[in-house]
Amino acid sequence: MTWSFLIGRIAGTELRIHATFFLLIAWIAASAYVEGGTAAALASVGFVAALFACVVAHEFGHILMARRFGIRTPDITLLPIGGLARMDHLPERPAQEVAVALAGPAVNVAIWAAIMLGLGPEDPLARAAALQDPAGGFWARLAGVNLFLALFNLVPAFPMDGGRVLRALLATGLGRVRATRLAARIGQAIAFLFGIAGLMGGGPVLILIAVFVFLAAGAESADVEMRALAQDRRARDAMIRDFRTLAPDHALSVAADAVIRTTQHEFPVVAADGTLAGFLTREALIEALAGRTAPARVREAMAAPIPTLAPGAPLLEVIGALQATRAPAVGIVEGGRLCGYVTVENLGEMVMLSARPTPD
Numbered sequence: 001m002t003w004s005f006l007i008g009r010i011a012g013t014e015l016r017i018h019a020t021f022f023l024l025i026a027w028i029a030a031s032a033y034v035e036g037g038t039a040a041a042l043a044s045v046g047f048v049a050a051l052f053a054c055v056v057a058h059e060f061g062h063i064l065m066a067r068r069f070g071i072r073t074p075d076i077t078l079l080p081i082g083g084l085a086r087m088d089h090l091p092e093r094p095a096q097e098v099a100v101a102l103a104g105p106a107v108n109v110a111i112w113a114a115i116m117l118g119l120g121p122e123d124p125l126a127r128a129a130a131l132q133d134p135a136g137g138f139w140a141r142l143a144g145v146n147l148f149l150a151l152f153n154l155v156p157a158f159p160m161d162g163g164r165v166l167r168a169l170l171a172t173g174l175g176r177v178r179a180t181r182l183a184a185r186i187g188q189a190i191a192f193l194f195g196i197a198g199l200m201g202g203g204p205v206l207i208l209i210a211v212f213v214f215l216a217a218g219a220e221s222a223d224v225e226m227r228a229l230a231q232d233r234r235a236r237d238a239m240i241r242d243f244r245t246l247a248p249d250h251a252l253s254v255a256a257d258a259v260i261r262t263t264q265h266e267f268p269v270v271a272a273d274g275t276l277a278g279f280l281t282r283e284a285l286i287e288a289l290a291g292r293t294a295p296a297r298v299r300e301a302m303a304a305p306i307p308t309l310a311p312g313a314p315l316l317e318v319i320g321a322l323q324a325t326r327a328p329a330v331g332i333v334e335g336g337r338l339c340g341y342v343t344v345e346n347l348g349e350m351v352m353l354s355a356r357p358t359p360d
Contacts, residue, residue: 021080052078061107066085069096071090090176159217167180230315252298269299281303288301330342
């Protein structure tokens with residue numbers, strides 16, 4: 001995910017923090033400082049840190065269950081609205097998806113139960129209700145948050161955990177693509193209600209959750225459709241064949257001229273021997289030209305290295321390479337020379353065109 005920073009690794013999974021997470025910390029600290037001074041600000045930041053440690057534990061519930069089914073989880077990204085564990089592929093069977101989805105909330109329930117046990121039997125429900133009460137004590141509030149996280153994540157708003165359970169149940173009768181499409185629409189409808197609740201006094205975090213759920217539901221639905229379409233296709237079926245290339249030693253003015261005179265959003269950078277050296281995107285070119293010390297040559301602004309595959313490679317491998325490397329494109333190479341390339345955009349176009357009804 002862009003704008004995220006690596007802070008460490010846990011059991012082979014990268015732990016990353018999104019830049020917006022620091023804005024959340026700053027906002028919480030400032031609000032607490034205005035109300036109670038430095039001590040209140042430090043206490044609030046400490047509580048948020050403990051809360052997000054529980055969020056990481058929640059994500060590792062998903063991760064450890066996913067590993068039982070042979071699913072790799074390259075990284076976790078902490079966002080202001082929670083955590084996001086990225087899996088290299090979805091569970092194969094609906095029962096597996098249900099198990100992976102429920103493992104996260106189960107961790108929060110376990111944390112809640114452990115804290116309640118440690119606090120003693122005195123009125124546990126009242127302690128759990130101390131979520132917003134600073135006088136309720138650090139541990140009672142943390143227990144309340146974990147119980148809330150477990151219950152809230154079970155709301156059937158795809159791609160939240162409850163929504164994934166819903167998708168898995170729907171998939172038993174509808175198939176994965178149709179089930180995902182329906183679950184995504186339900187998730188977006190619930191996100192709309194979240195947004196209304198946030199605007200009516202629920203707070204900015206609820207609005208952020210609404211935006212995230214709405215966008216993520218649409219994105220994952222599109223990804224599932226794209227993977228289903230790519231199931232029996234090859235790289236050659238989706239690659240861009242008609243394109244203009246640049247040389248590593250071309251001046252950026254040559255690249256700027258190419259942007260003006262073509263409709264390409266990215267340009268393969270090909271060395272003199274015909275091998276792929278990198279890709280120069282329109283965005284990277286504009287950013288380079290806008291800088292005070294603009295690089296002089298294409299090689300200084302291009303993205304490299306670029307993953308390459310053969311024309312006969314499964315299209316699912318192309319999609320995996322794009323998602324794993326976040327490269328602007330995957331080069332399609334035959335005999336050591338570039339013969340085409342695939343981008344996320346042209347894969348999306350292929351999905352849209354395939355979804356159009358054909359005339360009788």
